[in-house]
Amino acid sequence: MRTRRIPAAVACLFQGICLFTAVDEFAFAEEKALQAGAAIVDITPREFPAIVSGGFLERTADSVQDPLYARSLVLDDGKTRVAMVVVDSLMMPRDVVDDAKRQAEKATGIRADRMLVAATHTHSAPSVGGALGTGVDENYVKRLPGWIADAVQAAAADLAPAKVGWAAVCDPQHTNCRRWILRPDRIGADPFGLKTIRAMMHPGYQNPDYVGPAGPEDPYLTVLSVKSLEGQPIAVLANYSMHYFGAGAVSADYYGRFCTMLAELIGSDESKRPMVTMMSQGTSGDLHWMDYSRPKTSITINQYAQEVAQVAFEAYKTIQYRDSVPLAMAERKLTLRRRVPDAERLAWARKIAGQMQGRTAKDKAEVYALEQIYLHEDPVRELKLQAIRVGDLGITAMPCEVFGITGLKIKAQSPLKPTMNFELANGCEGYIPPPEQHKLGGYTTWPARTAGLEVGAEPQVAETVLELLEEVSGGKRREAVEPKGKYAQAVLAAKPAAYWRLGEFAGPQAKDSAGEHHGVYEHGVALYLDGIPEPDVSGIPARRAAHFAGGRMAASVAGLGNTYSAEAWFFNGMPSDARQVTGYLFSRGPDGAAGAPGDHLGIGGTAANPGKLIFYNGDQRTELLEGNTEIAMRTWNHVVLVREGNSIKVYLNGKPTPEIAGEAALGYPDATVQFFVGGRSDNLFNFEGKIDEAAVYDRALTPEEIAEHYAAAGIAGGEK
Template identity: 45%
Template sequence: MFRFCLVTMVTLSSIPLLNSTALADLQVGAAIVNISPNEFPVIVNGNMTASSGQKIKTPVNARAIVISDGTESIAMVVVDSCMIPTMLLDDAKHRAAKRSKLKPDHIMISATHTHTAPSSMGLLGSDVDLAYVPLLREGIVEAIVAAESNLQPARVGWGTAQAPEFTALRRWIRRPDRVDTDPFGNPTIRANMHAGRNPDDVTGESGPEDPQLSLIAFESHAGVPIAVLSNFSMHYFGDSPISADYFGLFANGLQDYIKTKHPDAKNVVAAMSHGCSGDIWRRDYTQTDHSAYSTIESYTEGLLKIATETFDTIEFENADSIAMAESRLHLPYRVPDQQRLEWGQRIVESMEGRMPKTITEVYAREQVLLHELQSTDVVVQAIRIGEIAIATTPNETYALSGLKLKRQSPLEKTMVIELANGADGYIPPPEQHPLGGYNTFAARSAGLEAQAEPKIIAAGMRLLEEVSGKARRPHMQPQGPACTAMLEAAPLGYWRLDEMEAPVARDISGHQRDGIYEPGVVFFLAGPHSSAFTNDMDPNRSAHFAGGRMRSRISGLKDGYSVSMWFWNGMPVEARETAGWLFSRDHAHSITSAGEHLGVAGVGDHQGRLMFQQGTGNEPVFGTTPIERWTWNHLVLVREGSKVRVYLNGNEEAELQSDSLANLAGGVDSIFFGGRSDNDSNWEGRLDEIAIFDRALTADEMKPIAAK
């Protein structure tokens, strides 16, 4: 029934295992089992509606690595499947435990997320292929048992590289005047996959990418490679069924390279696991030329070149111990209200038992199923191999979620594998839910509660602390020279906007004036001048505003103050009267005589230029330089008595100046960034490195903070 790639490497069953305190006692074994179907047609999931495969284009496999330190044993399995349900994986783990020395909670099984593999679970408009499930389950068990039988003394190594040209954001934020309609007939889609195909429709990406390619490699004490576990955040390439997609091509290519370089590594096993890529794909919509790596072969070859170069630099070491921990969380689904449930039931009844054919039918059926399910249990795990860590999520996780775990993990060498130990759908960070889109539509593919992401990430972080015995690292951007200059200028408040989550915008001035993010802000986008504000290795980060604001309070700010900020406009300036307001000082929910507001003008004679509005009834004052869309710019607003000057991009001459006087006697202490006090024409784009001072900055003080 199964086709094995198993020739036993060096089995050392006659050699007693060393105790876990001794060095060089790590043992590793690996194996591959072909899990391709042998009955056709076979159901394929990963599409909105049902489809099937008629033949094998490339084999699909289960690739297993078993590790033992003499006390603990861990299995890691990467399966060429779109997604596999928790119940099926739990069954496979218990079966494997009966045939090995492994415990069920010390087995990690993940899916690669190929969209061209046989279906092992129902999803959207497709059902599980019941004839295939036994073959898949037994293949996973066989791979684990075979890998354990191949245990031999080994060393472990870690390698990483950056591969930004192979991954990009596929979820983009739509303009507020171009909101799209969801499958339930409501205009809720402020962000969606592939909206960036038309630049005129969008204001920017909805989050960061993670371009890190990471490798965990194992070799024998004789220097013969045993296994390599790779990880990369890219959703899938796309192929015709049945196929392992680029994941299988990459793994086979890496194996072939290693065998060529190390002829003794005849049975080396390579696997490509799925990194956090719920909002990631391969096409960069900021670029117009997409010809590079346009085929699955060229894409795989390009990424393999980086991987093989990285593999050749890996230094191996002894690992004296391993550890693994697991947590199971009970989480509710976002079940439909009575009105939506009845809507779904009516449509499902009209289908008379057939499978859905339209998006409306798909989501109608999903409402009925969510109502029946109500809640579920999800599995989160952490693994430690010496000083290397792996965290898992059972979801399609955004790149930002993976970065949260990597950057705060107690161990710097941390890999994050998604769609592991289950398939519980997309878990957007909470701030993404108000923006809507496919990744948030309530269904089994994205049905968990809106707070699922922070709960799952928190569980993963606790487990990383448990297996490492160390505390998490605090998230803090490095302070580059421009950041240092800003602090030396003694601001009243300095917000770097480098947060990974809402609601607090940290003030690092030392004055404890933390700001609050409103809904409609997303996090950790690329900011300006990394070499000036952080360093060349750690990108500067910013927040993207999509209807929300950041607000704070500073009392006693009278008619002598300055504001420094970086801004990036995503809104076409010809789209509305005001492209967007950047800074506002006034009473909340209104425009008063005490207010002062700085923004970018929209359609009209002053299109795309800075504008400053004081009080009520006063005409705005405009700058002279058009602000180019999707570029970083720096401004300093200086109020000195009745005079207001705004400087742009380090120029010594003021971009605009005004002598009009707002009534500042009203004791206004509310300040808003990314929108006006009355929420009119809020900013659509990024802001970063905002500081406010209790005096009019001099030209000499402004120069170092402009970061030119």
């Protein structure tokens, strides 16, 4: 087998347009010659019908559409030997993977804690672990551990001097968030009959019942390439965050096609030994290939695989190689609790299970009834988490279905750059939504073996793998900082009393970039969505925003007085004919006070001025001021509210003439410090959509300053 070397500089290609290199952050001390080996083992089922997992209910397959494989790569720097195996499977339970590792360790001497075994997440392979309504294919699961061990053994036996390199490419065209936020008047019922579904996967294309994506995508496609010293390709390990494409069983889905197509693009001397190409699953718990913000497009699985392979190939061509790189691997166990049913739900589940009399579940209610019993009987889980260093490339392994935002936060903070994240590695413990996503409900939060871990699981998993990355790299994690572009610089130069950029990876704190008036995100806010578009789009968004879905950002800002300004960009996702007020953007007033005494800026609805800005000072004063410009849904707009005593001015999209100009008495009590973004002080008609770059000033901004801020953003108001 062959091995390849790692570059002194890491090439990172964004959308095939902008190529740049990153200088190595860690010296390669006492380097030894690298060795590598790779292998591929056929794991296609031999016996039919085969039970296939990947849906709510059990199904079977009687034929093979394309073969399944276990693909392995072994690296050895003379001190550390690691094995990585990518398996064409939906997911593999910990006991199946541990069995495979025991067999492989016995055959090769590679320590079990130096092996990473991950599933591709094809939904068209035999079931090796019970999930939802699907049982286990007992014939297949007996064979799989041995096949995985064979792959490790074959790769270890093929070790030879090698060189290695890597590249990362930004490919947002082939993955999108599949979990979308519903309108507040469209909340659905979960399998337990409760109205909890505020976000759900697969909303349908341009469905008006949905406001927008619930999270960001992780668009990075990372490629690790290994070659012989003579330049013959040995292996290519790719990593991309896209759930699966969809194929008839039995099939490796697009992953197998990608591997074949990338190998053809690269080419190799087949007279020696064919290269092993691998596509691993990234953090795609809430990601899929469909772009639900656009009309439906027609694409085949082969077209999709070919396009992604071409992107990977363009990145591959930029790779530089080294024949000596440090290897390191660390593993840690993390114990987490499951969200078990209370007595009432358990009684409901047992009643349904009793009526089933041991048969397979036939509907969603039966599926989730059985799942409650499984959780009750097995309330604690132990997770194996891993990190690997290959030179300056980082690799993490998590036994869960991980959201895109989690992958991004790990990559942003990793001391190794780039970093690729493997999900569904070394076990399968279900979805781990960030805590704020749990409050939005939906399939990926419903308690089951597929999504049963405690609400705080995601931050614990992310923190643990970051600690492991620090351990293997010997360096400290990087600080994730939202770039300060021209707009942020203009706002800060105006000396705001508080400036919440609303670009956090995690809550509950909304950081004040101008001081110490940090806010708090309430339940019902999704984080790290695409913010104000950059004028020159070269990859992933540089500016991030919060999506308000019933919650607010609450803060206390002392010293504002009765002359102040409030500023932000907003992206409304609610139609103006759905309720009395489309949504409130800003509010200053006592939290929860009856009648909402205060200043409230929003978008009118059926009660008054639909689709246009309104200012209201509470039910006691009942003074309403109205704007004239209709604000198109799902467009970014800049707004500034200026109060000077009883004078109210509201500016829209940098125009020097106020959109609203009039008189309104003070609605809030003297010295009110409570300030809200994305909702009203009494939580009535909270905003539905995204808000970015919110600031409040203890003075009146001038029209000239407002125009300057607006221009600094580099976009025209009303842009999508």
